[in-house]
Amino acid sequence: MIPVPAPCGHPGRRQALLSMSVLPPVLLALLTGAGEGGDAMPGPIAPRPADKCPVCGMFVTKYPDWIAQAIYRDGSYAVFDGPKDLFKYLLNPRTYAPTKQAADVAALYVTDYYSLTLIDGRTAWYVIGSDVLGPMGRELIPLAAEKEARQFMIDHKGKRLLRFVEVTADVLKGLD
DSSP, X not given: OOOOOOOSSOHHHHHHHHHHSOOOHHHHHHHHHXXXXXXXXOOOOOOOTTOBOTTTOOBGGGOTTTOEXXXXXXXXXXXXXXHHHHHXXXXXXXXXXXXXXXXXXXXXEEEOTTTOOEEETTTOEEEESOSOEETTEEOOEEESSHHHHHHHHHHTTOOEEEOGGGOOHHHHHTTO
16 A cells, blocks of 8 residues: 555644635545545555546556546546546546545545656645646646655746645646
8 A cells, every 4th residue: 555644733623724715525525535434545456458537538557657546435446547637537526427426535546757656646746837748738747745846847847836625627727
């Protein structure tokens, strides 16, 4: 299993601060509800060659350096050819997963740009506007550490550094 950093600060205070923010309800539920109740966060899965991205239909194993995943509490999963499609999926659940709810998501993973390992998508740092392209063109570039993300921005002309809750539909539109 991939080690995931614990959230900073007191969980009750974090919950209260997040609930006051203006977040899409789906992202708020994903950020505050996963792993509660003593549930261990499931580890990432190994995508099968037949697994397709539910957003664009591409076979994800063709792009191992970009794989992103949503793992559900019931053991089902959705895999993506990049974090941009993962966020499109999360921000539009009625279109892509009408039988699922945000509370059903147990874990989110994205592939760290430098280490090429799957990291917790909720704690990752995302760079947009860089000169690095993913399988679907302009992409959110996930990195595990803020220091690496800031260095990536310098090295690859990144425009903006975002956290999970800052990725909105408007941000995604700017990448398409």
